[in-house]
Amino acid sequence: MKTLKYITLFAAISTSLLFVQCKDDDDxxxxxxxxxxxxxxxxxxxxxxxxxxxxxxGLVLDFSGTYIQEDQMGRPGINTVFGTEGFKDAFNVTVPSQMQAAFQEKFETKLLGLNPAYTSNALGLDASTFTTVLSNDVLWLAQSGVTTYFNGTEILTGRALSDDVIDVSLLLIFGGPMGDQNPGLTSDGVPTNDAAFSNSFPYLAGPF
Amino acid sequence: MKKSKLFAVIGGIGLAVLSIFLISADHIDAPAVQGTTADITDFYAFQGQNTSNFVFIANVQGLLSPGQPTDEAVFDETVLLEFNIDYNNDLNEDLVIQAIKRGDSMYFFGPTAPAFSGEEGTKSTIATSTRRSVKISTRDDVQIAEQDGMKFFAGPREDPFFFDFNQYNAVLSGTASSFNNPGMDTFAGTNVLSVVVEFPKSMLPGGTTGVNQFAPSTPMYNVWVEAKRKQ
Structure with missing residues (x-):
């Protein structure tokens, strides 16, 4: 089989080189x-x-067929926090371009249920604007520069492993415009993971 | 406002939904996927150690106890994990990176234009034209594949999520009035199954400016992950 292939290959190359003064070497x-x-x-x-x-x-790999969505996730905790009123499953199978129309009002209702005193948050977003941003459940990822959910400077440019996304979410839901309201609810007191992350691929810590 | 009122409201909601409420960033987030092999627990997207690269991480099957439960956890060959990338800010996926298990390996396809997008985006077929793979790692056998400037990993990892979930539930149910400081990481000591892809940013067209009002001049991508089951 191998020999036959090489002969065929050699013949093809030889033909193409017929008028060229050049030594062929099929190696x-x-x-x-x-x-x-x-x-x-x-x-x-x-x-x-x-x-x-x-x-x-002899390994036959079959990648055929149609796959239908069961779960989706953009930003952390969106469905778990805002989707508690009987539409969690529907949210998971709604495409992002249709999420705002379907869920923004429900998210706003939920936000005001969690924090009836909500007026604005540390990002300056009123309830309608905040839940509009969140209802489009995609994660923004900066093409260049620091990528973080929030690091004190950069805001919503990605999500790194060490980002304390829970505290960010709690602060934006409960903290009010200056971040100083409901101080007992704006941090869960867990600022870091229990295992150290790596700076190199695959970045995650090994399993316990 | 008075805190007592706030907690009364939170408590009322919390009692009704406690069994399905927030367990993690997305762990068991909804009844239909709760505890299934298609349950996404977390999604991360960030710039790699090589700043010319992006890294996507999807975790599934959360709350794996150490030892045997973790070692026996396997990716589901009927579940497709799909990273979605929208570079022109219309909220429709323009490119996808797909991952699915076959045998002892995780196979990756893309980034490539999906067969279905937009309103049909809940449906997928696998684009087999650009196939790459990595052998699925175990606790003691960590496998990393590098192909065409991309890196791949699939296997058990420590759950990178951290959150005092028990205290959160206590607040919601009205048995506590606030978090503790320090709190206790409910996810400490548990594992997940992770899929990690690193790829050159040059594989994507440029992003769109004006998307993120807090960084209006920085081009952004909209990214998200989906779990889809073979019909």
Missing amino acids: NVITQETCTDGIMNGEETGVDCGGPDCQPC
């Missing part, structure tokens, strides 16, 4: 074996399969 045709080059080479035990680097031979 150079494949400079690096890969699992997708259509040839059994390297330590493969079949064409592009087997050996330490490629998928096992």
